[in-house]
Amino acid sequence: MQEQIINIVVSVLSILIVPPLLIGTIRKTKARLQNRIGAPLWQPFIDMTKLFRKDETISKTASWAFRFSAATAMAISVYLAVTSPWTAPQLRLGPCDLFLFLYLLAAFRFLTLLLALDTSSPFGTFAASREATLSFLVEPAAVLSLAALAVAAHTSDLNLIFGAGAPHNGMLWVISGSAFLLAGLVDLSRMPIDDPTTHLELTMVHEALILEASGKNLALLEGATWLKFAVLLGVSAQCFLHAFPRLYANGSVVEAAASITMLLLLAVSLGTFESLTVKLHWRKAPEFIAYALTLAFIASIVALGAGAV
């Protein structure tokens, strides 16, 4: 009972704290690599509270879909965060099927695209078209990397796949995790597909999508995106952790510590990666996504081969 309460407290706290912390970590890493001190780690919290206190101004063209999309995107992110195995200990408020997981993400995307089209802003609409293209390119990789795990585990429930009866095939976990991580980078509009720090409308995807949002609406959208970021990064972190069953099978304290460490480690490496690479030309995006797809194919082959034994 006591353990359960601790679990719930820790998970709720991690849902509230980890996403902004990850964003802060990436920003800090990039700043340090550029020889700047950079904003403090908790700057994203401050940004968020500032935005939440502001009122919003929206386009005259926008319909009810504009606010509804932002609210629903947040709701989806929260639902994903409380059901999916992205960190330990998990809340597990409900079953998390891998296809439900992916299609909730698709619903998130559907809504943000609508939100962009709602204002009739040319920026938002071309960003929507780009986002749709990227999602099409990356979706097979995202599906296959998780489906490979599902094939090995003979179930599509992510909580079971990542649970105790998980297949102990270290290579499969690492390859699937990397494929999902790369796919997640594209889905989250991170480098090298999209540069989240620039505000040149012609190059950006995510920022242009939410260009018309302001105040509370923007806070909701950014918060939802951060939460989604944490969930996607967390799932790949869990994949990497599962490659080391000894580390994982221990008590929940070790698990929790390992999960958070792995997440922060990934955030730091993302920051480093984003400092070292440049944003790819839009037409080169498929070439980057091909890596994710290739890894996902390899994961599928490994999973199929392992099942045949």
Add this chain to the structure above:
Amino acid sequence: MGRPHAKVMSAVFLLGSLLLCIGGACCWSKTVVLALPQWLALGWLPIDLRCDTLSAFFLTLLGVVSAACAVFSAQYISHLSDRISPRLYWNCLFIFMLGMVLVLLAANAPTFVVAWELMSLSSAVLVASEYQKQKAQTSAFIYLVATRIATIFLTAGFLLMFSKFHDISFTSWSFSSPSTWLPATLILLGLIIKAGIWPFHIWLPHAHPEAPSPVSALMSGIMVKLPVYAALRLFVFGDLTCPWLPYLLLTLSAVSVFWGVLFALNQRELKRLLAYSTVENIGLIFISLSVLLLGRNAQLAVIGRLALMAVLIHVFCHALFKSLLFLCAGSVDFSAHTRDLSKLGGLGKRMPVTFATFAVGSAAICALPPLNGFASKWSIYQALLNCSFGLPDIVSRAICLGLIGLLGGVGALAVASFVKALGLTFLGKPRSAQVSAAREVPLSMQLPQLALAVACFLTGAFAPYLVTLLDPISLAVGLGRMPSAAFASIPLAQVALVSASLIGVIYLVAFRRPPARFETWDCGFGTTTLRSQVSADSFAQPIARIFTPVLQYHLTVDISGHDRRHFPEKIIVEPSMVSLLETRVYGPLAWLIQRCSQLVAKLQTGSIHLYLSYVCIALIVLLALGARL
């Protein structure tokens, strides 16, 4: 009888549809056999009707969709009475419905073929409703040719089966011996031409946009599913054991899933977009059907059950949301007088109910949880996933896993297509003057849309209960009970409730006050023009560019003006696409047929003497043949 009164006809149809639903419900768990009196068959082959759970399932579905179409039609048809003859419409609709009901009830091959023809020919007339228009004539002709070819294959297959079993009733046919696989292939070809599977799908994007919207809804919602019914009736109830036929079907349907959605994304016309999306969804159903056959051949009841569930539930859900979408497209056409996405826009504020229902339909067809589309897409994924660890040979397992990846990409493209359809029609600003004058459609047209949208929610939330109702079908084909317990891992009702309450909380906390309103950001250049919004072509351009070879996508950019580099006066960008199948395959084929017919036509000179000599020659040849036998 003078001009039929629209309301009366609509009420009659509504009553008929409700009777269908009741009839379906009454025959649900038992088999009713009805042998019509011999004199009705005019001394020819007997008309046998039989209704079991499978027929009842489709009948009920037909009843639901046609009830919605009946209510919708009243205002819609009287509004279009200058373009469409109401009398022709109601008469043909009656024959069309009768044909579909008889197809579902037919217990023997001749009854089936006659009903099939009734359905095909009456729907061809409905496609040609606006027969003064050249486009409608062409579409109806293409559709008619497709149905003729389908019937030829079907009849050939039936005749071969008859010659083998010396029996015309479906229950006595079995496809388990290799000698029946040729007729099975012929029948399957006939069915998939009618269903619109690649490469035989080209009639769909011609026929659906031209037909009046309620007819498109019926055609896309129910008629193209009847081949699925026939395939289930013949091949699943008839134990098809052919090892290669499921793979053939799987390949064709996998191509049509992708092909359909890719072309859907690149359409400018709303109903054409919906028609291509039907190609995709029929592909999904046939993928599940092939998985069902594969699973049965491998003696794996688990896979068979899941796949059967996927087939039936996707048939059901697609019928609901596709007819909803077609009715909404009809409403758009009704109010805005155009279905061209590059002229529409901003209808969301002018037609709020149609907007909301179209949004529900779009979300459902994109398989977004918690709507019913997700329940059915998930069943398909489950069937494929179970194949990829359950099937004995590794090649089939790899194929199934690959298909999961393909469906992922197709799902993303479907989201793109329907964001395009929804966004360009209802969001933003109107792209033409006629659209800004649009008003919400009358209540009798809103109601069917609302009912179908609510049905999309409810059937999603109650999918497990729905599936248990289908138990008799899977028991009848020896697959055991439906795996309704599997739905425990996707608690759609819970997803809906949790998200709804979260959204409520967010609205209460963050969105209590109405927002300040201002112009959309225009970079300080003054207000943006209506044409600075995204267009139907530019939205799809990045994806179209990737598939340049498939779509034959070509972008012509013409910049003109005195100092054209820095201050162009005129910029014209025009994308062009060519349907490869139509220009490279069907075009030459049609040309060849025409040339051959011209050669044959030379026999027909109009000279009675020559004709008499033909008769004489034919007589001599026949006599000679008779003497030899």
